[in-house]
Amino acid sequence: MCEYLRGGAGEGPSGTAGRPSSLPAASDPSQSATPSQSATPSLSTVPEVTVPEAPRLALGVDLLGEFKNSGYSPPPFLVRRPDGQVIQMSRLLYLVATLINGIRSAAVIAELASADLGRSLGADQVRYIIAAKLLPLGLIAGPGAPAAPPTASPLLALRARGTLLPETGANVVAALLRPLFRWPAVLAVVVSVAAVDWWLLATHQLAIGLDQLLRDPATLLIVFVLSVASAAFHECGHATACRYGGARPGKIGAGIYLVWPSFFTNVTDSYRLSRAARLRTDLGGLYFNLIFILGMAVLYEATSARILLLVIAVTHLEMLQQLLPFVRFDGYFILSDIVGVPDLFARVTPILRSVRGKGRTDPRVAGLRRGARIAVTSWVLCVVPLLTITVGYLLICLPQINRALWRATVQQARLAGTAIGAHHYAIAALDAIGVALAALSVVGSLYIVIGLTRRAVILGLRWSADRPVRRLAFAVVAAAIAASLATLWASQGQFRGW
Amino acid sequence: MSASPVTMEELELESAELLPNRETLCCGGSYHPGNSFTQVGYGNTAQSGLVNVSALNGSFDNILSLGSGNIL
Numbered sequence: 326m327c328e329y330l331r332g333g334a335g336e337g338p339s340g341t342a343g344r345p346s347s348l349p350a351a352s353d354p355s356q357s358a359t360p361s362q363s364a365t366p367s368l369s370t371v372p373e374v375t376v377p378e379a380p381r382l383a384l385g386v387d388l389l390g391e392f393k394n395s396g397y398s399p400p401p402f403l404v405r406r407p408d409g410q411v412i413q414m415s416r417l418l419y420l421v422a423t424l425i426n427g428i429r430s431a432a433v434i435a436e437l438a439s440a441d442l443g444r445s446l447g448a449d450q451v452r453y454i455i456a457a458k459l460l461p462l463g464l465i466a467g468p469g470a471p472a473a474p475p476t477a478s479p480l481l482a483l484r485a486r487g488t489l490l491p492e493t494g495a496n497v498v499a500a501l502l503r504p505l506f507r508w509p510a511v512l513a514v515v516v517s518v519a520a521v522d523w524w525l526l527a528t529h530q531l532a533i534g535l536d537q538l539l540r541d542p543a544t545l546l547i548v549f550v551l552s553v554a555s556a557a558f559h560e561c562g563h564a565t566a567c568r569y570g571g572a573r574p575g576k577i578g579a580g581i582y583l584v585w586p587s588f589f590t591n592v593t594d595s596y597r598l599s600r601a602a603r604l605r606t607d608l609g610g611l612y613f614n615l616i617f618i619l620g621m622a623v624l625y626e627a628t629s630a631r632i633l634l635l636v637i638a639v640t641h642l643e644m645l646q647q648l649l650p651f652v653r654f655d656g657y658f659i660l661s662d663i664v665g666v667p668d669l670f671a672r673v674t675p676i677l678r679s680v681r682g683k684g685r686t687d688p689r690v691a692g693l694r695r696g697a698r699i700a701v702t703s704w705v706l707c708v709v710p711l712l713t714i715t716v717g718y719l720l721i722c723l724p725q726i727n728r729a730l731w732r733a734t735v736q737q738a739r740l741a742g743t744a745i746g747a748h749h750y751a752i753a754a755l756d757a758i759g760v761a762l763a764a765l766s767v768v769g770s771l772y773i774v775i776g777l778t779r780r781a782v783i784l785g786l787r788w789s790a791d792r793p794v795r796r797l798a799f800a801v802v803a804a805a806i807a808a809s810l811a812t813l814w815a816s817q818g819q820f821r822g823w
Numbered sequence: 824m825s826a827s828p829v830t831m832e833e834l835e836l837e838s839a840e841l842l843p844n845r846e847t848l849c850c851g852g853s854y855h856p857g858n859s860f861t862q863v864g865y866g867n868t869a870q871s872g873l874v875n876v877s878a879l880n881g882s883f884d885n886i887l888s889l890g891s892g893n894i895l
Contacts, residue, residue, distance in 0.1 A: 445828040450831070462839055483846055563847040585850040595845060643849070688838035
């Protein structure tokens with residue numbers, strides 16, 4: 326008998342329940358916890374573990390309730406582990422999790438769940454749910470619990486992150502700024518910024534600011550510093566909106582997103598908010614950009630420093646950029662919350678598979694409502710070619726790009742040295758920023774290519790595991806791609822002139 | 824009338840999914856000097872994009888020029 330179904334004596338029809346006959350043999354459950362797949366194992370990957378007589382949830386597991394305004398039917402439910410990992414699960418799994426309290430046996434849980442469901446659920450099935458579905462996720466305490474529960478590893482995520490404002494500090498800031506989200510304040514800000522923009526465009530003041538920049542490039546340093554300040558304030562907006570909606574924002578920090586230095590705010594707790602509150606969290610950053618613009622307008626009124634008008638224009642451009650839905654900017658989360666589907670990138674593979682129409686529909690797309698499915702499919706059909714072309718272009722021109730970036734780094738360093746010698750410290754600072762950015766771009770482009778190659782190799786190895794013909798095909802294709810790229814780079818002289 | 828039993832096939836379809844952290848991002852450097860005012864190659868126009876490089880009609884030499892040698 327399979328050990329995973331061992332439960333408390335006297336609970337099942339025969340004391341220790343037997344494994345249902347429809348279940349195939351057990352195997353390694355760890356294979357299920359891959360970022361690209363649903364987190365629960367199939368029946369073919371049932372772990373062999375002992376289910377306690379009275380199972381209990383792992384310490385600190387938080388049952389968050391239904392994912393509100395979901396694009397799925399029926400809507401999924403959310404659970405948060407003590408390490409902060411949020412798990413979306415079906416109603417039945419959630420129902421069983423809510424009934425687990427360290428006192429109830431599997432039979433009692435089954436009885437209560439049956440009453441709630443209106444359908445008959447057996448004690449053996451409850452043990453199966455615990456052993457095969459909940460335990461591998463690190464939600465159940467006791468023997469068999471994974472030492473390192475699986476965590477999400479999303480594609481195109483922020484890397485090399487550091488903390489600027491810890492969770493406590495972010496919540497203090499958010500609490501202080503909360504009144505800014507009261508509707509009279511929002512209305513006043515939006516109307517005021519519209520007036521500022523109209524004035525800026527109608528009076529051509531922007532051209533004057535640009536003219537000043539051309540006459541004195543050192544003022545670009547001011548634009549840079551204020552642009553960074555605007556970005557930091559933007560993140561305070563997300564944290565404040567999250568807090569205003571009733572969730573607790575996490576830390577605010579900085580990291581590297583693709584090749585860009587980036588601020589971030591952890592608003593994972595907003596998963597449990599309503600759609601409106603989630604959207605407010607998404608838009609909170611842009612709203613704070615508007616407040617920043619107002620601040621710049623006021624400062625301009627006080628100082629007549631025309632460069633501030635350029636800062637206003639740059640902030641608008643940053644806001645537009647934030648609306649891009651194809652990378653993890655605000656536009657991505659806005660789209661995600663409008664359609665009620667979290668983690669759109671995780672839908673790419675299942676959507677493409679469902680288009681092929683082979684096999685059973687992946688649970689990540691099976692329950693999508695019609696509107697959500699159309700929206701997600703449209704997004705996938707846009708994002709896949711876009712990212713493929715971008716990454717493909719990066720690959721084809723990788724040495725050439727990095728040669729140019731390296732030359733730029735050297736050139737900027739030389740210019741910085743010259744500027745320091747001439748005591749032009751503002752210029753030198755700009756050049757130093759240029760050195761850092763060019764060097765960062767080199768590292769970032771290599772990081773993207775190495776990361777994607779690593780993922781492709783892992784997928785290839787998984788696809789060809791225990792299948793020699795597939796493994797050979799994978800090796801041949803990989804070698805052909807590498808050889809083609811090397812030949813292309815060499816024939817175009819991309820390795821010369823460093 | 825007894826309730827219909829939940830089948831093992833239905834249990835198999837019960838699923839859970841690890842959600843990534845919601846981390847709102849703001850690239851404060853997107854329009855700072857290094858990215859906003861970038862001349863690419865010989866005669867290419869300035870650009871900023873998903874990946875801040877371009878090879879429209881030339882090489883990538885002198886990809887960045889700012890500070891002492893701003894090109895707008």
